[in-house]
Amino acid sequence: MADQTSKTGFATRAIHGLEHARQPEGALNPPLYLSSTFTFDRVEEGAAMFAGERPGHFYSRVSNPTLSALEERFAALEEAESSLCFASGMGAITSVFWTFLSAGDEVIADKTLYGCTFAFLHHGLSRFGVKVIHVDMTDPAAVAAVLSEKTKIVYFESPANPNMRLVDIAAISTIARNVGAKTIVDNTYCTPYLQQPLKLGADIAVHSATKYLGGHGDLIAGMAAGSADDMMQVRVEGLKDMTGAVMTPLTAHQIMRGLKTLDLRMDRHCASAQEIAERLEAHPLVKSVSYPGLKSFAQFALAKRQMRAPGGMIALELNTDIGGAMHMMNALTLIKRAVSLGDADSLIQHPASMTHAAYSKEERAEHGISDSLIRLSVGLESARDIWADLESALGTLKATSTAPKAA
Numbered sequence: 001m002a003d004q005t006s007k008t009g010f011a012t013r014a015i016h017g018l019e020h021a022r023q024p025e026g027a028l029n030p031p032l033y034l035s036s037t038f039t040f041d042r043v044e045e046g047a048a049m050f051a052g053e054r055p056g057h058f059y060s061r062v063s064n065p066t067l068s069a070l071e072e073r074f075a076a077l078e079e080a081e082s083s084l085c086f087a088s089g090m091g092a093i094t095s096v097f098w099t100f101l102s103a104g105d106e107v108i109a110d111k112t113l114y115g116c117t118f119a120f121l122h123h124g125l126s127r128f129g130v131k132v133i134h135v136d137m138t139d140p141a142a143v144a145a146v147l148s149e150k151t152k153i154v155y156f157e158s159p160a161n162p163n164m165r166l167v168d169i170a171a172i173s174t175i176a177r178n179v180g181a182k183t184i185v186d187n188t189y190c191t192p193y194l195q196q197p198l199k200l201g202a203d204i205a206v207h208s209a210t211k212y213l214g215g216h217g218d219l220i221a222g223m224a225a226g227s228a229d230d231m232m233q234v235r236v237e238g239l240k241d242m243t244g245a246v247m248t249p250l251t252a253h254q255i256m257r258g259l260k261t262l263d264l265r266m267d268r269h270c271a272s273a274q275e276i277a278e279r280l281e282a283h284p285l286v287k288s289v290s291y292p293g294l295k296s297f298a299q300f301a302l303a304k305r306q307m308r309a310p311g312g313m314i315a316l317e318l319n320t321d322i323g324g325a326m327h328m329m330n331a332l333t334l335i336k337r338a339v340s341l342g343d344a345d346s347l348i349q350h351p352a353s354m355t356h357a358a359y360s361k362e363e364r365a366e367h368g369i370s371d372s373l374i375r376l377s378v379g380l381e382s383a384r385d386i387w388a389d390l391e392s393a394l395g396t397l398k399a400t401s402t403a404p405k406a407a
């Protein structure tokens, strides 16, 4: 698998996968198999498939040819043995966790996580006898200190949503492997084009395919990639029986279309985000900018080491109170106020009141999510137009903050 992968470039694999299999009827794209079930010529054939003695599809909650086509392509991009499709990023994350955990096990998770992942671990999974320990994973020694033989999963995002903190994937994976725990990395912010957690030593990469992989803001989906054994176990336990969070064939088809331009889109997202981050950093009304491509970024060296490029996401704080930050966001005209990220359209949101509202105020303070943080997903529009929108919205703030308190 690894040998085959190294033969072709990322863009070629994103378009063709590893194999240039002829599609039915010579179709350029894999056909859309809108079929919940698959027929057997003879009862014995079905029995052999159910027993795992014969390959083939029999029910689309277990497998479907359109999903298989995406799974092959995505595995080739993460350079994994195997990959799996899910109904959503949360479907991927929860299916993987349910597969590998039992009551009495421990999970070690980073402090900063996507809001619903935090809610699942901290408020959900912990009700089922699984102990969840949050540590600051920017410090590998802190992870080593809480690992034990009860630890089954070590989980983090890098960059973390929303504050952009990075975690050293190679260092944490090595520490976790020593106690037999699986390292699971949420690679949503990077996609396999910018970062390949498995090549850095992690066991499983999970993704919200809703974001850059789909890339056009028109679907909800998730992916996971890992060893053939791990993915088979997730398929037949977590996905098939515990969550049923199955992707529809139409969504798989849309994601395959998105993947064909993934590297082109990511290059533009990264170039524009770099330019916007630099301009924001130089603006007098901006207090701080967290972007892995800035020399001022605390983990600039780690970003260079484990990411191909710094990505399309920026976290920033203004020199104003939260009312001022909201005023600025409301003054934007091109950039849309919306959650989600990784779309062609630039999107801006306020994590404390939106994506990370599952954290209490105290938890946000404890977990490094400032109430004044703004999250910007830099889209594919012309960078000068994105900047013009931000500059003019920041300009209205200046006008209000210096104007007498009349209106």
Ligand SMILES: *Cc1c(COP(=O)(O)O)cnc(C)c1O
Binding pocket: 088, 089, 090, 091, 114, 116, 117, 157, 161, 186, 188, 189, 207, 208, 209, 210, 211, 220, 221, 222, 340
């Ligand atoms: C959006 C997101 C998720 C959840 O994915 P859905 O597709 O919305 O279920 C998980 N992790 C990260 C980092 C995300 O940005």
